[in-house]
Amino acid sequence: MTPKVIHRLSIYRRILIELQAQGLAYLYSHQLAALAGGTAALVRRDLMRIGFTGSPARGYEVTALIDAVGKVLDHPEGLRVALVGVGNLGRAVLAYFLGRKPNLTIVAAFDSDSALAGRVIHGCRCHAATDLARICRELGVQVGIITVPAAAAQAAVDTMREAGVSSFVNFAPVALRLPPDVHVQEMDITTTVEKAGYFARRDGEAKPI
Amino acid sequence: MTPKVIHRLSIYRRILIELQAQGLAYLYSHQLAALAGGTAALVRRDLMRIGFTGSPARGYEVTALIDAVGKVLDHPEGLRVALVGVGNLGRAVLAYFLGRKPNLTIVAAFDSDSALAGRVIHGCRCHAATDLARICRELGVQVGIITVPAAAAQAAVDTMREAGVSSFVNFAPVALRLPPDVHVQEMDITTTVEKAGYFARRDGEAKPI
DNA sequence: GGATGTGAACTATTTCACAGCC
């Protein structure tokens, strides 16, 4: 399954869970496409890829589809995520995940400022950066979220890699050097805003009315 | 120019600026590719697309290339960016941009909590959400950063759209409904972590030595 | 009639590979 398909499945699921909460039992590909911002054909192909099938009469069953997507996305025994860098951004990410569904919890946070060690921030216990490898190994951490400054990012992922972490979300504005079996999702704020800037209207003021 | 090309150009530039600071005058496509995590052929094609040319003998001139990329990415009179939602994440983004180069400054922040109005947070003046349209129009804001909760995101972009904002960076976990001439960059933390989780090693412990 | 499932067509993006240059 390619990253793009996984990305859309994650979006589909979020929409479906909301619709389920609203009491919807079935929907059609074109409805899901409209809510997800894609095309009906693409939705059908994505569901085909995960082997999920609907009926021409009623469409797709919401609950069954949520389960089918979960079977693809979720790890059977939950995912263990750790965050490195408890600065402004790190804290915001911790707050963001606080109180989400248990399948996605940050099990530990780390910071080079050892004054934070032992504290619980937004529901997550902090540890000294010197314990990064040991604790990641002990907890069986699979995913690392990197919210340290750019200069410290490579060292953090190297340490976590050695401790068995195989997938990262990188908020630091650096390209990480990693072997190809390690997966990195870039979350680069500067680059993203620059991109948005490029696509902002170039023509003069274009004031609507 | 497609979003992918723009994205890579932004990454190239960041690397080049650092190399320039280190005193490097020329580099080859394969060097830039290694630092950016791509292939030499792709770097050459990207530079070809922006009409920049190097020499087989020395490669590409760093300073000239930085300028050439800037000519593509940057707006001549700077980019005006506003942020809506001064919660944990919004503050982190404001802090992130504080003290970066002036071409990319957040000119105003907004929050529904009117107690924040008038305060300066991480170098950015806050305003009441009720002034969103007026101030965006007055300042000529082109890019909006959405860091409000999911339920408030659509209303925020609708208001900003009417005030002439034509491009957004959306941190809220919702698919925004917008006309096709409006550009949206999604920064969806949940989805990204789920994706990273999917690509985390599925096999057992796989402990290296 | 309007939906699904899917081979085939199409489009976008990347890589190959090589002529030309230093």
Next chain:
DNA sequence: GGCTGTGAAATAGTTCACATCC
């Protein structure tokens, strides 16, 4: 020899369009 610039080939991703079903 190793580099750039680039047409051509290859690959990835999406949409079309239609047989089939309710």
